[in-house]
Amino acid sequence: MLATSVGTARAVAETVTDPELPMLTLADLGVLRDVEETPSGVIVTITPTYSGCPAMDAMRADLMVALHRAGYPEVDVRTVLSPAWTTDWITREGREKLAEAGIAPPGKAPRGPVTLALTAPPSRVACPRCGSLDTRLLSRFSATACRALRQCGSCAEPFEHVKEI
Amino acid sequence: MSFDNAYEALTEDNDARWAFGTGFADPLAGMDTTVPSTVDATSLAEYCLHLGDDALIMSHRLQDWCTAAPELEDEVALANIGLDLLGQARLLLSRAARADPSLVPPVPQSEEDALAFFRDAHEFRNVRLVELAGDFAFAMAQLLVFSTWRLALFTALVSTEDKVLAAIAAKGVKELAYHRDYAAQWVVRLGDGTPYSQERMQAGLDAVWPYVDELFEDSAHVRAEFDSVVAEVCEAATLRVPVVVMAPREHTEHLPAILAEMQSVAREHPDATC
Numbered sequence: 001m002l003a004t005s006v007g008t009a010r011a012v013a014e015t016v017t018d019p020e021l022p023m024l025t026l027a028d029l030g031v032l033r034d035v036e037e038t039p040s041g042v043i044v045t046i047t048p049t050y051s052g053c054p055a056m057d058a059m060r061a062d063l064m065v066a067l068h069r070a071g072y073p074e075v076d077v078r079t080v081l082s083p084a085w086t087t088d089w090i091t092r093e094g095r096e097k098l099a100e101a102g103i104a105p106p107g108k109a110p111r112g113p114v115t116l117a118l119t120a121p122p123s124r125v126a127c128p129r130c131g132s133l134d135t136r137l138l139s140r141f142s143a144t145a146c147r148a149l150r151q152c153g154s155c156a157e158p159f160e161h162v163k164e165i
Numbered sequence: 166m167s168f169d170n171a172y173e174a175l176t177e178d179n180d181a182r183w184a185f186g187t188g189f190a191d192p193l194a195g196m197d198t199t200v201p202s203t204v205d206a207t208s209l210a211e212y213c214l215h216l217g218d219d220a221l222i223m224s225h226r227l228q229d230w231c232t233a234a235p236e237l238e239d240e241v242a243l244a245n246i247g248l249d250l251l252g253q254a255r256l257l258l259s260r261a262a263r264a265d266p267s268l269v270p271p272v273p274q275s276e277e278d279a280l281a282f283f284r285d286a287h288e289f290r291n292v293r294l295v296e297l298a299g300d301f302a303f304a305m306a307q308l309l310v311f312s313t314w315r316l317a318l319f320t321a322l323v324s325t326e327d328k329v330l331a332a333i334a335a336k337g338v339k340e341l342a343y344h345r346d347y348a349a350q351w352v353v354r355l356g357d358g359t360p361y362s363q364e365r366m367q368a369g370l371d372a373v374w375p376y377v378d379e380l381f382e383d384s385a386h387v388r389a390e391f392d393s394v395v396a397e398v399c400e401a402a403t404l405r406v407p408v409v410v411m412a413p414r415e416h417t418e419h420l421p422a423i424l425a426e427m428q429s430v431a432r433e434h435p436d437a438t439c
Contacts, residue, residue, distance in 0.1 A: 051336050052252025078195025082332035114342040116394055118353055118401050139238035140343060141245035165339045
């Protein structure tokens with residue numbers, strides 16, 4: 001899907017950052033699905049991270065403003081729900097930016113049938129500050145739907161983790 | 166962007182700085198919402214309304230825990246779960262409205278607002294389970310039952326004929342898996358805790374159970390999965406799965422109160438959002 005689009009509208013759209021994780025662009029996050037230049041204007045396709053993501057309207061507005069300023073008067077921002085967003089779409093660069101900002105990037109997203117977890121799974125999340133794997137889950141839900149709250153057993157710092165979905 | 170006064174800033178269109186904008190755009194913006202020719206549009210719309218109302222009222226119930234949960238982390242967790250469900254409700258109410266516009270009350274508001282804020286209690290199609298309120302143990306029992314049922318239902322809906330509903334379900338599955346784990350872990354912690362916490366947790370389960378059978382009246386195909394998950398959780402929690410008769414069919418006395426709170430602003434100020 002991404003390979004079919006060309007032109008500088010894509011380059012402009014790729015500079016727009018996420019309202020809640022401003023160190024990442026929408027492209028880094030994997031929510032920017034397509035940018036297409038047509039004779040009648042630019043069609044941008046985005047997908048929500050979670051169903052209730054309150055930042056969708058802000059993303060839409062930011063994309064409009066960026067493209068208008070770059071000289072594209074006609075912009076249509078469309079939503080796509082399928083395939084559903086996964087943290088596997090966060091780019092390598094995006095993961096590096098998250099870690100630099102003190103937010104642990106996600107591991108591989110679970111696939112196949114959903115399983116029931118009656119206890120917190122063993123830690124595979126490294127502390128973004130000291131690198132220790134001795135970290136524990138404080139809460140699976142944090143400041144935003146996509147982040148969990150963890151604490152490092154070595155340096156004692158609490159930190160956020162973009163949880164796998 | 167710069168403004169001479171705060172009022173000017175507030176009234177600007179498409180302003181993204183005010184808690185994610187001053188309005189809520191269409192959650193299905195730009196999507197192809199044509200109903201497949203093999204699907205009955207009214208049945209699809211009514212079903213989406215039922216699933217949407219469940220999520221809307223459950224979301225409202227979870228929001229009650231803001232400032233009232235035992236720990237800040239749980240307040241944040243319950244608010245996040247409520248937000249996921251509110252998102253599902255928006256998508257489903259919008260899907261219902263596109264499939265059969267005759268279900269939408271004739272008011273100038275957007276379709277989803279019209280459905281959420283301008284219907285009365287007797288027009289809501291939610292299961293009664295989501296209307297109930299109680300202590301924290303009750304809330305965890307309610308959330309375990311709700312998310313276990315809904316996760317099984319949405320997993321089956323991923324392959325439904327209507328592509329919009331299938332996409333909403335596929336997205337919801339990922340969220341509901343987290344919700345179910347959260348509730349299950351609390352049920353185990355309280356059930357397998359002290360004698361007093363076990364007593365409260367069992368009381369919560371017992372109070373929820375008269376509302377379980379209703380969930381499967383039109384989704385008998387997921388009952389076996391539900392029973393197996395609940396049995397696994399109850400065993401780990403050293404609790405008994407209750408055996409009780411179904412509660413009366415009418416909406417509970419809670420629903421008009423929930424709606425009065427949820428709808429009052431939209432009805433008092435119908436021009437506030439469009």
